[in-house]
Amino acid sequence: MADIESPSPAAAPAATATAAAAVTGAAAAATFAPSALAQTASTLGPKSTGMPGPGPFSGGLPDFKNLATDGVESYETFGCKVYKDSPPTPDWQRASVWFDRRIASHEIKMPDGKILDFWVFEDEAVGSKSRNVPSPLIRVQQGDLVHVRLKAAKGPHTIHHHGIEPTTFNDGVGHVSMEVGTEYIYQWEANTPGTWIYHCHVNTPLHFEMGLYGAVVVDPKPDPGTRRVRAFDGGPLYDVEQFWVFDDIDPRWHLLEHGAGLCGEDVGLNIFEPQYFMVTGGVSRRGTSVGKARITARANQKILVRMINAAYSQVRVRLEGLEYDVISVDGHALGKSAWNRYQRVAPGEELVLATANRYDILIDLASPVNQAAILKKKSFRTEFEFVDWITWKRQNLGDPVAEGLAFSSIDVV
Numbered sequence: 358m359a360d361i362e363s364p365s366p367a368a369a370p371a372a373t374a375t376a377a378a379a380v381t382g383a384a385a386a387a388t389f390a391p392s393a394l395a396q397t398a399s400t401l402g403p404k405s406t407g408m409p410g411p412g413p414f415s416g417g418l419p420d421f422k423n424l425a426t427d428g429v430e431s432y433e434t435f436g437c438k439v440y441k442d443s444p445p446t447p448d449w450q451r452a453s454v455w456f457d458r459r460i461a462s463h464e465i466k467m468p469d470g471k472i473l474d475f476w477v478f479e480d481e482a483v484g485s486k487s488r489n490v491p492s493p494l495i496r497v498q499q500g501d502l503v504h505v506r507l508k509a510a511k512g513p514h515t516i517h518h519h520g521i522e523p524t525t526f527n528d529g530v531g532h533v534s535m536e537v538g539t540e541y542i543y544q545w546e547a548n549t550p551g552t553w554i555y556h557c558h559v560n561t562p563l564h565f566e567m568g569l570y571g572a573v574v575v576d577p578k579p580d581p582g583t584r585r586v587r588a589f590d591g592g593p594l595y596d597v598e599q600f601w602v603f604d605d606i607d608p609r610w611h612l613l614e615h616g617a618g619l620c621g622e623d624v625g626l627n628i629f630e631p632q633y634f635m636v637t638g639g640v641s642r643r644g645t646s647v648g649k650a651r652i653t654a655r656a657n658q659k660i661l662v663r664m665i666n667a668a669y670s671q672v673r674v675r676l677e678g679l680e681y682d683v684i685s686v687d688g689h690a691l692g693k694s695a696w697n698r699y700q701r702v703a704p705g706e707e708l709v710l711a712t713a714n715r716y717d718i719l720i721d722l723a724s725p726v727n728q729a730a731i732l733k734k735k736s737f738r739t740e741f742e743f744v745d746w747i748t749w750k751r752q753n754l755g756d757p758v759a760e761g762l763a764f765s766s767i768d769v770v
């Protein structure tokens with residue numbers, strides 16, 4: 358990847374002639390429905406969320422004596438001695454937006470016909486239709502005070518809003534507060550626009566693998582006047598938005614119990630052998646394009662792709678024929694202080710995502726390189742290769758139904 362100067366926001370072209378008829382600013386959706394998200398426009402602000410706030414909840418003062426550790430802890434029992442509670446949220450403030458998330462089971466059919474059990478955060482207002490891997494999107498605007506109510510089921514769970522950095526109590530890491538026995542309302546402020554993740558932090562390797570994660574998007578405030586929404590505060594405008602969320606599945610793990618391995622017993626969580634691969638909720642089948650990862654755009658539009666690696670593999674992303682810029686890494690914007698440059702990725706060049714890595718990329722179809730490519734063809738293959746962390750070999754290599762190579766396309770219409 359080569360360093361290039363990022364354009365200043367003032368130099369970023371506004372909507373072009375045909376793009377004027379296109380969508381304005383970012384997409385907004387209550388649940389994570391990628392096909393609906395791409396090229397969908399609606400107003401942002403409080404109504405960008407699953408439920409408009411403020412919520413009907415009330416706060417209180419938990420018993421701070423009973424936190425973090427349940428009884429005497431040892432090296433062997435570190436994982437299973439976490440205090441479980443459902444206290445009122447301390448330092449309660451009125452929310453501007455709020456969400457409900459309830460733990461639910463969800464079955465997904467794999468390409469060989471096998472049906473696997475997943476655990477997801479369901480949006481209570483939407484019900485079973487919101488059951489998906491990844492779990493429903495949490496989308497808020499910079500400056501929002503956010504409440505997320507978690508309702509646990511069977512065993513305890515938490516929600517950790519990864520990278521958001523709320524107070525210790527609201528961070529959803531059991532050993533610094535508690536695991537949620539029945540329900541808890543997490544409270545946090547949306548300070549930094551970008552792409553984030555939320556996930557359960559109980560028996561984390563297993564619960565994350567089971568599907569207890571989703572995307573968090575913090576949008577900047579819209580531009581005054583035009584009301585268009587940029588990728589981040591002072592960042593570029595965009596016309597089309599897509600999420601690429603990568604996941605890999607070891608079916609053996611999906612037979613394990615809620616607390617498997619927590620109290621020191623060896624259940625093989627050190628062995629991960631993925632046999633199935635997903636992009637944005639679509640299960641990859643060998644030789645078949647993943648429809649949910651597809652992007653359609655017009656020839657002069659700017660595409661924002663929010664990539665999240667929820668796999669335990671490294672994911673190598675290749676875009677045939679198109680150049681693009683990495684504009685944000687792990688929720689933090691490039692092109693402004695303290696990371697002053699976008700990273701240009703040339704056509705065909707690889708971008709590698711480690712586990713939990715996020716990259717926001719901007720594909721400007723109007724750039725000279727991309728315009729020249731579009732003159733020759735209209736469909737560009739996008740490739741997502743899942744490789745082993747240590748050996749860098751493709752996962753499940755040679756499998757007739759699902760090897761670690763998913764693909765889709767960017768189609769210029």
Ligand SMILES: [Cu+2]
Binds near residue numbers: 514515558559564569
């Ligand atoms: Cu959990």
